[in-house]
Amino acid sequence: MAAGDLAARILAGDVRAAARLMRDLDDRLPAAEAALRSLLPRTGHAYVVGLTGAPGAGKSSLTDRLIAHYRRAGKTVGVVAVDPTSPFTGGAILGDRIRMQDHALDEGVFIRSLGTRGHLGGLSRSTAELVQVMDAMGKDVVLVETVGVGQDEIEVASLAHTVVVVSVPGLGDDVQAIKAGVLEIADVFAVNKADRDGADRAVRDLQVMLELRRTVLGRPVDHDHDAAHRLHGTPAAAALPEGEWEPPIVRTVAVKDQGVEELARAVEAHRAFLERSGGLRAREVARARAGFVTVLRERLLAGALARLEAEMGHLDAVAARIAAREADPYQLAEELAARLAGPAEGTP
């Protein structure tokens, strides 16, 4: 099928065409990239919400409930699950307590998953592509569920307009689990399984971290006011100086469908804040920059490796020489970069 046909079918709402394109993108077929390119001008409608957090925090259950919430509100939903253990991916080996089949027959919901394995930079690129296809399909909201709080997750989170960091009481040491990077990416905190012992502690730990940050930022803290807001899961933005967003802390019990409406309201409040402050456009530009750099990096490396194999031998043989300390990887990289900047030898 020509790339234009596939793209046209996707824009016309053909779910199977979208699934086909996603598969082809995963297989890195050139025609798939052409189809994606022709979809790009039709993207920019979807609001992208990232959910990230440690394994076992209940992100999938929360995603499940958010889907239901948005469907009740009449919105169409796409889901990209970046986590091989997610029930969305079928990766759960023992048991699957999420009733994702509730959504399987709903045409307003489109779910795709990605493993976290693959080449460097591949994860954020693949996720970005799936989000773009879902955007082009006309999904109103795209939920991106990632596991963990590492560098990948931070990059994947950068695809989102609003990032929800999901924590859970009793994860050993909650504060240990919440890392410096998370403070920077979190727009909303959800303390899930909030009916468990330790929920108050988990909320307090987050409050302390946010207060520490505000102290660093040099802003006075209105303890009672903010604490009251946060304890009740109300977005605290209104209490803060214009132009700054304080991540609200929302308690949820996903499996009992508690706190999900509050969470959705917190996301909505953040969206309104971004639109008001110009932050939405800034996030779009950052996302475009990251996507472009990823594509560029991949193009350049592919070209250089082809040149390497043509001129210096197979990559494994070169690596064996480096491993034997017979070759200097920095020098090889320099030589190769320099050759690429000059006219090719042996190629027309």
Added chain:
Amino acid sequence: MAAGDLAARILAGDVRAAARLMRDLDDRLPAAEAALRSLLPRTGHAYVVGLTGAPGAGKSSLTDRLIAHYRRAGKTVGVVAVDPTSPFTGGAILGDRIRMQDHALDEGVFIRSLGTRGHLGGLSRSTAELVQVMDAMGKDVVLVETVGVGQDEIEVASLAHTVVVVSVPGLGDDVQAIKAGVLEIADVFAVNKADRDGADRAVRDLQVMLELRRTVLGRPVDHDHDAAHRLHGTPAAAALPEGEWEPPIVRTVAVKDQGVEELARAVEAHRAFLERSGGLRAREVARARAGFVTVLRERLLAGALARLEAEMGHLDAVAARIAAREADPYQLAEELAARLAGPAEGTP
């Protein structure tokens, strides 16, 4: 200081010179790279052990105990902690239960930490560089502690000769926490905090996963034999066909110093297996290949972005055009890659 002087001082055992080089590498000073290059021929001595697992699993305590173990055995130890919440990094906001100061005055121990933030590919590159410097310093064992089990951690783990995956009972749903990728990178499993409720379950879950994998690999399972081995934390390698390594499961209670000797023995057994099977050389080549590709990718991208800014405008301006759907990132990347392959315009 000239790069050669710095390298010579490091090879002579000057700890402050090593610390200085690591700082300079972090700041990406060109002289630092030159010094590192001159150290490379003197590397290849250290045995690298990676420890990875979810936040709160107690990796730092286990690392702490392993340091003590190796020191008792007369070995020098380097530690690279890739985790901003690790007590090694000073990143723990509330409380620090690890007495790392025990090692602070020990000249046989050298500890450095890295945050997990930074540019794509930067984490594994930086970690690899720290490992190389510690190797050149003559450390016998280098422990690399990473948090999480995402793609980054898998890449960082690929730096190690032996990868220990640390899990812990009661982390919500242990099997959910142990992801497909982990099975592929784990050479040894440690179930830490094994005096807690749920330890048997955690061990069993890992056994089930390993058995599933063996079934997939088409090998018959000798339940009683293997189970007995694993339940007692004995490396099961001897019970397996020649040429295959079955990750042993070791129970540890790091804070009570229990199981640490067994864990070290399991690491040693894996090392002996790698040496016997030729796997050690294969890992060295894979590590060299990954390192080279990372350096090459960085060089190429830096050159291309300089060219972009010279010819197409500032990256942010280009990204803004992409975000506004006025420019096609794929086309821009192609143009730029093509220009780099031809003679430069406007540069001599």
